[in-house]
Amino acid sequence: MSSFADTTFTDPARIRNFCIIAHIDHGKSTLADRMLQLTGVVEERQMRAQYLDRMDIERERGITIKAQNVRLPWRVRDADGIEQDYVLHLIDTPGHVDFTYEVSRALEACEGAVLLVDAAQGIEAQTLANLYLALDKDLTIIPVLNKIDLPAADPDRYAAEIAHIVGCDPSDVLRVSGKTGAGVVDLLNHVIAEVPPPVGDPGAPSRAMIFDSVYDTYRGVVTYVRVVDGRLTPREKIKMMSTGATHELLEIGIVSPEPKPTQGLGVGEVGYLITGVKDVRQSKVGDTVTSARIPAAEPLTGYREPRPMVYSGLYPVDGSDYPDLRDALDKLQLNDAALTYEPETSVALGFGFRCGFLGLLHMEITRERLQREFGLDLISTAPNVVYRVELEDGSELIVTNPSDWPAGKVRCIYEPVVKCTILAPSEFVGTIMELCQSRRGELGGMDYLSESRVELRYTLPLAEIIFDFFDSLKSRTRGYASLDYEEAGEQSAQLVKVDILLQGEAVDAFSAIVHKDAAFAYGNKMTTKLRELIPRQQFEVPIQAAIGSKIIARENIRAIRKDVLAKCYGGDISRKRKLLEKQKEGKKRMKTIGRVDVPQEAFVAALSSDAAADQPKKK
Template identity: 55%
Template sequence: MTPLSHIRNFSIVAHIDHGKSTLADRLIQSTNTVADRDMKAQLLDTMDIERERGITIKANTVRIDFRAADGEDYVLNLIDTPGHVDFAYEVSRSMRAVEGSLLVVDSTQGVEAQTLANVYQAIDADHELIPVLNKIDLPASDCDRVAEQIEDVIGIDASGAIAVSAKTGVGITETLEAIVQHLPAPTGDIDAPLKAMLVDSWYDSYLGVVVLVRIMDGVLKKGDKIRMMQTGASYGVDRIGVFRPQMQNIDALGPGEIGFITASIKQVRDTKVGDTITHEKKGAEEPLPGFAPSQPVVFCGLFPVDSAEFEDMRDAIEKLALNDASFSYEMETSAALGFGFRCGFLGLLHLEVIRDRIEREYDIELITTAPSVIYHVYMRDGTKIDLHNPADMPDMTLVDHLEEPRIKATILVPDEYLGDVLKLCQDRRGIQMDLTYAGSRAMAVYDLPLNEVVFDFYDRLKSVTKGYASFDYNLEGYRQDNLVKMSILVNDEPVDALSMMVHRDRAEMRGRAMCEKLKELIPRHMFKIPIQAAIGGKVIARETLSAMRKDVTAKCYGGDATRKRKLLDKQKAGKKKMRQFGKVDIPQEAFISALKMDN
C-alpha cells in the first residue's frame, strides 16, 4: 500500500467544453498509464452517447503513477467530472471523495456560469484549487485577462495559474508537478476500524454490481466480510482493484486510496450512494456523513409507441436505473397512451440522455409527455398533496392554494445581449435579484419559476444571445402563486398528455397559442374537429379543424336541385354520426411540437 504522503486525490472541474476530458487524456498519456496505441480521444467517456454528443455524463476515475522531479513516486487518483448542470449530482459526489481540484478555465472564453457553480461545490467540500488556463494554442487566448477574471469573479489567487494546451500537450508536466506540490495528501488512520465511502455503483454483466469506494480509515482486503452501515447488509469481498483505466486487481486498499470492489451484490439498489462500508466484526461505530440524496427536478411520462413493448421497456428502465442513482420512475397509465412510466430527472438534458439510451440500447420507440415539475397542493381540509402530473389535479373547489418550485438562476452574458436576456426572464415571470459586471460581461441573478425554465428556456437563452450566455441554477424552495390547470380537449375528449399548469394571467394566451399550434399539427379527418383549451368547465380558446369532403354530387348531371340537396344532407348526417364515434389520431410529433410554445 502507498504511504499517505505519496497519494494525491483530485478532480477536474470546469464549464461545459472547456477541455476537462482532453486534459485527463493528456495526463494519462504523459505518465504512460495507457500505451500510445490504446489512446483515443475522451478515453474516460465510455458510453456511445457521451462520445457522440462530446459530453461527459458519468464521472470516471483513473489511477496514475507519476515520478516527480524530486525523484519520489506518487499515486494520483483522478476523477473526470461532467460540466452540465443536469449532472451536478455526479460532480458533488466526486468532490466528496477527493481533497483538491484542477479548475480548468478556457483562456479564450473566461469564467462561465458552470465554472462558478462547480467552484462553489469544490469550496464547500474544502478543496484546494489549482487554476489551469487551457487552450493557449488558440489565437484568441488571453491568459492575463482570464487570470484577472478568475480573481475578480471567483476570488481565488490566479497568479500561479498554469497555462496549458490539453490538445498539444504544453504545460502538462507543470500541471502534474503542481498537483504533487500544492494539493494536500489525504488523511486517515491505517490502524482504525475500516471506514470506506461508497462513491458510486453500477451493474456489470460479468461481475455483478461494481462498487467504487474511497477508503477513509483502516484497510480493506480481499476476502474480508463487510457491512453496509445504512442498509445493514453483509457481503464477502470477492475482488479489489483500481482503474488504470482498465480494471486491475490488487490485494488491498489502504487509507486515502480510491478503488473498486465486487462482493456478489445482486442489485444496485442494495448499494446506497454515500453509504459507509465497514468490517462486519469490529466495525466503525459512527458512519461517515453521506451525500444528500438527489432530488428529481423534472418529471415526464414515457410510453412505448407500441403498447406490446411495455414489458421490454420496463426491463430497459430498470437496467438504466441500476446505473443512475439520480433517475427515479413509477408506473402510470393514461387514457390516450396506455401503460407507461412517470420518470424523474435532474433536468432536460438528463431526460434526453435517458430517452436516447432507451431508444438506442433497447430499440424501443417512445412517446414523451410534457415535462412538468412537482407542485405542492394545499387542500381546504389542511392536507398537502405533491402533484407530479397536471392530469391528476384534484377538483379546484377543494383546493385552498398551490405552491410552485422556484430557482435562483445565474446568467453570465456579454453586455450587448443583456436587454434580450432581461426581457426573456421578465417574460418567464422572473424577479431580478442582482446585476453585476465582471469585465465586459454582465452577471444577472434571477428568481424564476422552475416550470417556466424546464421546457425550452435554455434553448431560448442560447438563441437570443447567439450562444454566448451561460446559465446555471439551483433550487430555492416553494412559493405560492395563482396557478391553474389548463386542459386541452380534442373533439371534446381531454388529452392527458397535453394538460399543463399555467399562471392564470397567461392562461388565455397559452391556450390560444396551443390551439393554433395543434390545428396545424393534427391531420384533417372526414369530420370537423373542435380543439379547445379549458380551465375547469370554462373554455378559454378554440380552433376548429375543418373536415375533408368527398364530392358526392359529382355524378349529378342536370336535373332538379333537390337531387344534389338530398345527397349533401345524407353526407352531412353521416359526418355528424362519424363525429360522435370518430377517433382522432394525434401524431407523436404533434405532442412534442405543441409543447415548444415559443417558436
C-alpha cells in the same frame, strides 16, 4: 511506472486525490487525456480523444455525462535529487448544470480540485457553481488556464479575473494546453506539492464511501469506493451500513484506466468492488462499506439526495415493451442516482412511468440511453415541474402530473423557484433583463467581474426556464452568455390547468399546467398544432382548449366528404337536397358514436419540445 500502480496498500502520504472541475467545453476531458499519456497508463497506440468518456452518446455530443476515475503513477525529483513515486487519483467530472450531482459526489472522494478555465472565454456560470461546491467541501483549489495555444486566448486578462474570485495572485494561476500538453507536467507536480494527502486510520475497522456505481451485464454491480479507514481485501465479507446487507468481495481493484484486480485497497485509495450482486438497489451511492466481521460503529456522512426538478411521462410505443422498460429503468437508476420513476397509466398512451429528472438535458440523455442501450421505442410527454396545491378544506396535494390536478376549489398553488446566475458581456445586460422579466423573473443583484463581463442574479420560476429559456438566452447574446441555477424554495403563483379536448373528451397526454397569463397562448398553439397533425375523419372534429368548463381556444378538423351528388346530372333540386340531408344525418349519427383516431406520430410530434419547432428555419 505501471507496475507501481499495481502495488497494494500505498502509503497515504504518497497519495493525491483530485478532480477537474470546469464549465462545459473548457477542456476537462482533453486535459485528462494528456495526463493519461504523460503518466504512461495508456500506450500511444491505444490512445484516443476523450479516453475517459466511455458512452457513445458522450463521444457523439462531446460532453461528459458520467464522472470517471483513474489511477495515475507519477515520479517527482525532490530538492536533493531523490526520485519519489506518488499515486494520483484523478476524477474527470461533467460540466453541465444538469449533472452537478455527479460533481458533488466526485468532490467527496477528493482533497483537491483543479479549477479549469478557458483562456479564450474566461469564467462562466458553471465554473463559479463548481468552485463554490469545492469550497464548501474545504478542498484545495488549483486555478488553471487551459487552451493557451488558441489565437484568441487572453491569459493575462483571465488570470486576473480568476485571481479576483479565488483570492490568489494572478501569477499563481497555472497556464496549460490540454491539446499540446504544454504546462501539464508542471500542473501534476503542483498537484503533488499543493494537495494534502488523505487522512485516515489504517488500524480502525474498515470504512469506504460509495461515490459511484455502474451495472455490468456480465458481472453485475460494479461499485466505486474511496477508502477512508482500515482496508478492504478480496474474499472478505463486507456489509452495507444503510441496508445491513452482507456480500462477499469477489474482486477488488483499481482503475488505471482499465480495471485491474489487486490484493486490496488501503487508506485514501480509490478503486472498485465486485460482489456479484445483481439487484441494483443493494449498492446505493453515498452508503458506507465496512467489514462484516468487525463492522465500524458510525457510517460516513453520505450525500444529500438529489431532488428531481422536472417530471415527464415515458411510455413504450409498443405496450408489450412495458416490462422491458421497467427493467431498463431499474438498471439505469444504478448508473444514475438522480433518476426517479413510478408507474402511471394514461388513457391515450397506455402503461408507462412518471420519471423525475434534474433538467431537460438529463431527460434527453436518459431517453436516448433507454433507446440505444435497451432498444426501446419511447414517447415522452411534455415535461412539467412539481407543484404544491393547498385546497379550501386545508388539505395539501403534491402535483407532478397535470392529470393529478384537483377538481375541487383551490386556496393556493406553490411553484418551485430557482436562483439563476447569468454571466455575459456587459453589452447584453438590457436584452437579458428583458428576457428574464418576460419570464416572471426578479433581479437579485448585478456585479461586474471585469470592465466587459457582468454577473446577473435572478430568481425565476423553474417552469419558465425548463423549456427554451437557455436557447433564447444564447440567441439573444450571440452565444456569449452562460447560465447556472440552483433550487431556491417555492412561491405562490396563479396557475391553471389547460385541458385539450377532442370531440369533447379530454386527452390527458396533452394537458398542461401553465401560468394564467400564458394559458390562452398555450391553448391556441396546441389546437393549431393538432389540427395539422390529426388526419381528417369521416365527421367534423372540434379541437378545444379549456380551463375547467371555459373554452379558451378552438380549431376544427373538417370532415372527409363523399360526393353524393356525383350521379345527379340535373333534374329536380329536391333529389339533391334529399341526398345531402341523408348524408348530414349520417355524419351526425357517426359523430355521436365515432372516436377520434389520433395516430402515434401525432402524439410524438405534438409532445416534442416546442423549442425546436419554434426556432426560425435557416435559409
